[in-house]
Amino acid sequence: MVSEVSPRAHVIQAAAALAASMGIGRFVYTPILPLMHTQAGLSSSLGAALATANYIGYLVGAVAGILIPAVVRSARVMRISLVVLVATLALMPTTHDGSSWFVLRLVTGIASALIFMIAVSALLSHLRAHAQHLAGWAFGGVGAGIALSGVLVFILRSAGSWRSTWWAAAALALVCAVAAWALTPEPSPTATPSGPAAYRRPRTDRWFTAVFVSYFLEGIGYIIAGTFLVAAIDQTAGGWVGSGAWIVVGLAALPSCAVWAWLGRRWSQPTLLLVALLIQAVGIALPAVIDNVGPALISAVLFGATFLGIGSIALGIGAHLQFPRAVALLTTGYSVGQILGPLVATPLLHHGYHQALLVGATIVLAAALAAAALRLRFPDHVGTMHAPSHSNNQHAETQPDRSVEWAHRPVVPPAQNLRGEGVHPERRSTAGVFHPRGTLK
16 A cells, blocks of 8 residues: 655655656766767767767657556656666766767666656656646756756866766766655556547647647757757857856756746747747857857756747647647657757767757757747647447547556656646546637637
8 A cells, every 4th residue: 555645745756756867867968078078089970979879768768658558657667767777877987988888878768768757657647636737846857957967067077077977977866766766656547448429530630740840840959959058168168158058957947847837828839839949949049159158058048948848838739639649649759859860960060069059940940930830720629529429430430448548658748738737748627628828618
């Protein structure tokens, strides 16, 4: 029998898991990359390849969660993944072999995805009956992990070496893993027989195509900055600015989901997606066009404030459109985009990082164009159209019981709920119809 745990404890445990898996396991490589260039002789092309390895691993972990739903509700898998994550971080400084680094970052990516999905599944199941803004704050753990790991690298870059930064990151991930250890997903619910009612899916293909293209392009563009932003700033500003900027990214990301959720109560989700993408494009381009401390820090704020929010908004739109397996499709497209991002940037790195950032900003602008197309005659209300239930109706489909599917489905990252707050994108109320301005009609 599982003892009662307060909602605040669930939020803290989930935030610690997300800090370990994403803020440290995934993104600590960004501030360490310049040190590995100068101290470990890491080439720009190998640096991009190691980033790609991590994103491939993340995609593998996400697909595993989709194909094997029980994984997403397994506390044992999460704890094993936490141990693996800490171990792979600690092993990075024990070798100079590029192939070994590639494998370690690949495995780290797999562990990161599994921890993320399981932690989110546990968090949202435990917070069903509580204030929904709590989940948005739990996702601030990603920003907290980025900020804390950035502080470590900032402190150690002058007093230590690239090796000490990896070991410090592993120690920080271990602390987060201990804090997250007690987080336990709820057991799988028993499926209930579905009724005889039938439905015809609303035709929302054109809008889903637009949000899919936008989110795919965002995956390519944002990850170029997510990988090379610190190195690009280091290349021009030098000193403390690069590591300091990454700390700012984390601090800006920490409250971002809660802020975008609040804005979602006042503006439509397609409009918010467009605005967030435009802001992010400006943030990515700034350090490439203006070599100064001020623009570098502004860039960090704009990037940190948008990259989590864009994911939550895009997945919320996909859920609202009721497109089959919207979350899985959008997540897969985003993950593939993250793999392509470093590959797109690699040929440009021979001339520094500025061209890569400009390409990343241009791709995010293309994502904004797709988001603008999404706003054209966007359906404020998407209702289920019931069809006659007699057996010879070839156009009707038997509506499946989705309770188990929703409970198992991995979440990457949180989407907006009916009132714009961060929850699983397909845990929608059945009491009304979703309105993109966050109200019930």
